[in-house]
Amino acid sequence: MSSAHPLKGYVVVELGHSVAAPYTGLILAEMGAEVIKVENPDGGDAARGWGPPFVNGAGPHFSAFNRNKASLAVNLADAAQRDALVGLILARADAVVCNLRAGAAAKLGVDAERLRALKPALVYCDLGAFGSGGPLSHKPGYDPLMQAYCGVMSVTGESTERPPVRVGVSMVDMGAGMWSAIGILAALLERKDTGVGGHVETSLFETALAWVATPMARHAMGGGPQKPQGSGAAGIVPYQAFRTRTGWLVIGAGNDRLFAQLCRVMDRPDLAEDPRYLRNGDRVINQKSLLPHIEAYAGQYDSDALSAILDQAGIPNAPVQTIAQLADDEHARQLGMIQEKDSQQTVGLPIRFDGQRPPLRTASPLLGEANLRLLGENYDARCG
Numbered sequence: 248m249s250s251a252h253p254l255k256g257y258v259v260v261e262l263g264h265s266v267a268a269p270y271t272g273l274i275l276a277e278m279g280a281e282v283i284k285v286e287n288p289d290g291g292d293a294a295r296g297w298g299p300p301f302v303n304g305a306g307p308h309f310s311a312f313n314r315n316k317a318s319l320a321v322n323l324a325d326a327a328q329r330d331a332l333v334g335l336i337l338a339r340a341d342a343v344v345c346n347l348r349a350g351a352a353a354k355l356g357v358d359a360e361r362l363r364a365l366k367p368a369l370v371y372c373d374l375g376a377f378g379s380g381g382p383l384s385h386k387p388g389y390d391p392l393m394q395a396y397c398g399v400m401s402v403t404g405e406s407t408e409r410p411p412v413r414v415g416v417s418m419v420d421m422g423a424g425m426w427s428a429i430g431i432l433a434a435l436l437e438r439k440d441t442g443v444g445g446h447v448e449t450s451l452f453e454t455a456l457a458w459v460a461t462p463m464a465r466h467a468m469g470g471g472p473q474k475p476q477g478s479g480a481a482g483i484v485p486y487q488a489f490r491t492r493t494g495w496l497v498i499g500a501g502n503d504r505l506f507a508q509l510c511r512v513m514d515r516p517d518l519a520e521d522p523r524y525l526r527n528g529d530r531v532i533n534q535k536s537l538l539p540h541i542e543a544y545a546g547q548y549d550s551d552a553l554s555a556i557l558d559q560a561g562i563p564n565a566p567v568q569t570i571a572q573l574a575d576d577e578h579a580r581q582l583g584m585i586q587e588k589d590s591q592q593t594v595g596l597p598i599r600f601d602g603q604r605p606p607l608r609t610a611s612p613l614l615g616e617a618n619l620r621l622l623g624e625n626y627d628a629r630c631g
Contacts (some may be wrong), residue, residue: 252279253601256342257435260285260332261316262357264292266390266417267451268374269312269347270424273433274533275342277605283340284612285332286311289322292615302591308417310591313611319622320615323355331622332452336362342370342444344432349495352627359446370434370444378450390453395420402462404475412475454459473564478567482529483563485509485538488567489545490493495567498541498557503527505562512560515546567629591609 248499257280261272269284269292276282286292292313298306305313318334322329333356336343343362345352352358352373359371373379376388393412394400399419404412431445438444456463462473465481478497479487485506487525500506501554502528510519518524518540523533529538557564568576574592579585586595586607596605 250279251600251605253600255279258339258340259344259431260336262338262347262352263344264346264375265294266312266420267345267423267433268420268427269294269309271344271372271374271427271431273312273314274424274428274596278598279605280341283335283617284314284316284318285321285323286318286614288322291318291320292487303611303613310611311593312589314588314593317613317617317621318614319581323357329356333357333362333437335621336369337366339365340369340605341435342372342432344372344374344427344489346374346503348387349377364442366444367442368438368442370431370438370446370447372427372431372434372447372449374423375448375450375452377452379448383452390417390420390451393451393455397452398459398462399455401476402459402473402481405477406475412580418458418488419451419455422450423449424459426454433467442577471496473582482531483527484534485541487538489542491548491550493549493555496553496557497565497567498545499563501563506530507562509541509557509562512556512562513541515540515544515615 254275254560257275259272259280259282259286260282261268261282263269263272263284263288266486270480272282272284276457283618285290292294292309294308294312295305297308300307300309319332321332323332327384336357343357343359344356345359353360359373363369363371375384376393377383377386394403394413397419400411400413401407403414426449427447430449434447462481465471465473473481478495483499483501485500486496488497498509500509505526505544506527507516510516522529524530524537548556554564554566562576573579578587583604584595584597586593588607589610591610593607593610595607599602
């Protein structure tokens with residue numbers, strides 16, 4: 248590849264807000280596409296207000312998911328402004344990603360059916376809440392709603408007796424954004440052969456359902472409902488966090504060989520020979536009697552010292568770090584994952600092309616800062 252921007256020359260219009268569609272736009276922008284983010288002139292993307300803290304009037308969510316984009320402030324309910332946007336899409340856009348509320352795009356005249364009728368080469372991605380079709384298709388949705396409805400909260404946390412726990416990052420939103428990016432790229436690839444674009448659809452609901460594939464498989468196999476595992480994983484033991492003298496260390500003995508090696512490190516080879524722990528399935532069934540041995544061993548060491556011992560033995564492990572620790576993590580910095588621009592620190596795209604990671608070109612945009620550049624003389628009359 249000639250650069251870290253394989254999508255250079257492509258133009259994507261993002262009719263998005265919050266996290267899901269903006270994450271799609273971010274992925275494509277990082278790869279070099281020109282991403283034009285359309286926002287309501289009255290305050291812009293709601294994620295701008297998700298804080299504090301705020302930098303340049305935007306909170307952490309907006310700053311994290313909207314770098315390398317241009318912001319266009321357009322009131323889609325205003326016919327003149329909407330026509331200006333449609334003209335821009337017809338003239339320049341290769342793809343549109345939309346996560347407006349169900350039915351809103353059609354009502355406003357910026358839906359896939361209308362735009363693709365005007366421009367058949369356009370790739371249009373609908374990123375909905377509950378998806379198209381089905382009895383819930385009309386409902387709005389956010390990440391925690393999907394974690395709740397699709398059972399993610401039922402397998403997260405420490406106990407079913409305690410309140411439900413949400414995964415602390417927007418895993419459903421970001422996952423849906425990833426699926427959308429994959430779908431758009433696939434449609435653009437097919438367009439090279441056919442000359443025709445396509446209509447890509449995904450949703451938060453479908454993404455959340457995909458994330459619980461393993462608990463669903465367990466249910467289908469008659470294994471009963473999966474219970475919350477804390478830091479562990481259903482079906483693998485030992486595979487969780489253990490308290491040390493200075494914190495917590497996750498130890499992942501994910502197969503029988505690694506478990507036997509862990510037992511040797513603990514100077515307890517008898518545990519590896521015990522019929523109760525001989526195979527992983529045995530250890531899962533008998534974990535209540537096994538785990539206290541590992542807990543007692545881990546509690547004798549500082550996290551760094553225990554990690555070094557396990558590293559030497561080839562046993563996967565990692566400390567439980569805070570975000571503040573991660574922000575200063577030398578490994579992340581050497582990989583180029585921690586990027587800074589205009590007082591904003593952010594996490595880079597987790598992909599390298601021929602050894603090059605896409606750089607942070609611009610920080611998240613000010614609301615409507617690209618109106619004059621993109622709409623030219625129409626700016627004052629239509630969007631000013």
